[in-house]
Amino acid sequence: MLYRTLGKTNLKVSEVGIGTWQLARGGDMWTDPDENESLKALAHFVDMGGNFIDSAWIYGYVGKTGHRYSHELIGKFLAESKLRNKLIIASKVPPKNMHWPALPGVPVSEVFPPDWIASCVDDTLRDLNTDYLDLMQFHVWQDYFVEDDAWKSAVQKIIKSGKVRFWGISVNDYQPDNCLKTLDTGLISAVQFIFNIFHQKPTETLLPYAAKNNIGLIARVPLDEGGLTGKFSQNTKLPSADFRNHYFREPRLAELVKRTDALKTLIPDSQSLTQFALRYILSWPEVSTVIPGMRKTSYVDTNISVSDGRKLPPALLSELKNHSWERNFYI
Numbered sequence: 001m002l003y004r005t006l007g008k009t010n011l012k013v014s015e016v017g018i019g020t021w022q023l024a025r026g027g028d029m030w031t032d033p034d035e036n037e038s039l040k041a042l043a044h045f046v047d048m049g050g051n052f053i054d055s056a057w058i059y060g061y062v063g064k065t066g067h068r069y070s071h072e073l074i075g076k077f078l079a080e081s082k083l084r085n086k087l088i089i090a091s092k093v094p095p096k097n098m099h100w101p102a103l104p105g106v107p108v109s110e111v112f113p114p115d116w117i118a119s120c121v122d123d124t125l126r127d128l129n130t131d132y133l134d135l136m137q138f139h140v141w142q143d144y145f146v147e148d149d150a151w152k153s154a155v156q157k158i159i160k161s162g163k164v165r166f167w168g169i170s171v172n173d174y175q176p177d178n179c180l181k182t183l184d185t186g187l188i189s190a191v192q193f194i195f196n197i198f199h200q201k202p203t204e205t206l207l208p209y210a211a212k213n214n215i216g217l218i219a220r221v222p223l224d225e226g227g228l229t230g231k232f233s234q235n236t237k238l239p240s241a242d243f244r245n246h247y248f249r250e251p252r253l254a255e256l257v258k259r260t261d262a263l264k265t266l267i268p269d270s271q272s273l274t275q276f277a278l279r280y281i282l283s284w285p286e287v288s289t290v291i292p293g294m295r296k297t298s299y300v301d302t303n304i305s306v307s308d309g310r311k312l313p314p315a316l317l318s319e320l321k322n323h324s325w326e327r328n329f330y331i
């Protein structure tokens with residue numbers, strides 16, 4: 001496993017991190033997680049040199065009982081493995097109004113009031129069996145939030161308390177630049193954003209900005225929720241509650257298959273499409289870490305195999321621009 005520096009934090013993060021949204025029960029978007037297999041995948045990832053774990057307060061949250069199952073699963077792993085201090089743990093404060101993405105026009109006082117930020121940090125520390133977080137991220141953002149000072153004081157106070165080392169923003173889906181004025185405050189060390197062969201928009205402004213200002217970059221949804229593994233076909237049937245039934249609804253599934261078939265013809269060697277898609281992201285030196293969701297040990301093996309320093313050649317990166325497919329799958 002190779003490591004990169006997470007911007008000005010100076011933390012050395014594995015260039016392949018693990019996304020944990022789908023690892024545990026709860027929530028209503030991913031179906032059928034086998035938590036024993038998820039725990040094995042997490043342990044295997046760490047055994048293989050992975051050190052960056054991304055989670056969120058909301059992952060696997062069940063309102064009726066208050067469980068946050070993704071946090072709890074990671075907390076169990078940290079307690080049993082005793083590896084906390086070797087790992088870099090990131091989580092996210094959900095919007096208090098529970099609205100993803102942040103709606104334009106809503107004041108930050110309704111989304112991230114200081115007492116909400118503080119209580120979500122405390123919940124997270126308890127869930128994860130730790131007394132500090134390496135990175136806490138706002139789970140949605142609107143750049144006009146920069147005009148309010150309350151969240152800034154809250155973040156500074158929490159960092160001073162030692163509960164959180166660095167702060168980040170996980171930007172709204174498909175809005176990579178909806179944070180740039182906020183980054184100018186210097187309070188934010190890392191940005192998490194959708195980046196994959198289909199959604200190349202971050203290369204236009206966010207990547208150059210981050211390189212210039214030493215902001216850590218965390219690339220999420222690198223496999224387009226599994227679409228860029230090439231495992232979806234016209235006949236794919238997902239469990240009915242899986243959100244990807246909506247995400248890949250017709251005519252998008254047919255279009256996805258057409259596009260992944262075209263991408264397969266560009267792979268220069270015996271890599272799989274999954275490896276090619278992840279290597280595309282690691283070919284950008286501005287990216288600190290890519291965080292595929294991995295709930296199987298076999299996924300860990302495939303996905304970390306791209307951490308070998310080999311980048312796609314510039315001509316191929318240029319050719320791949322023709323394969324971008326900018327769309328908002330959620331609308």
Ligand SMILES: NC(=O)c1ccc[n+]([C@@H]2O[C@H](COP(=O)([O-])OP(=O)(O)OC[C@H]3O[C@@H](n4cnc5c(N)ncnc54)[C@H](OP(=O)(O)O)[C@@H]3O)[C@@H](O)[C@H]2O)c1
Pocket residue numbers: 018019020021022054055092139170171173192220221222223224225226227229231274291292293294295298299300302303
């Ligand atoms: N707003 C936000 O802040 C936000 C939003 C989305 C995601 N995230 C973070 O980013 C992480 C990654 O995004 P994501 O998980 O949504 O999307 P993703 O990484 O693009 O796709 C993950 C899915 O791809 C499939 N997959 C992964 N590796 C595979 C392999 N080697 N072979 C075959 N299939 C493979 C798995 O599907 P199956 O499990 O169904 O087999 C997996 O659940 C999340 O876990 C989360 O930590 C953050």
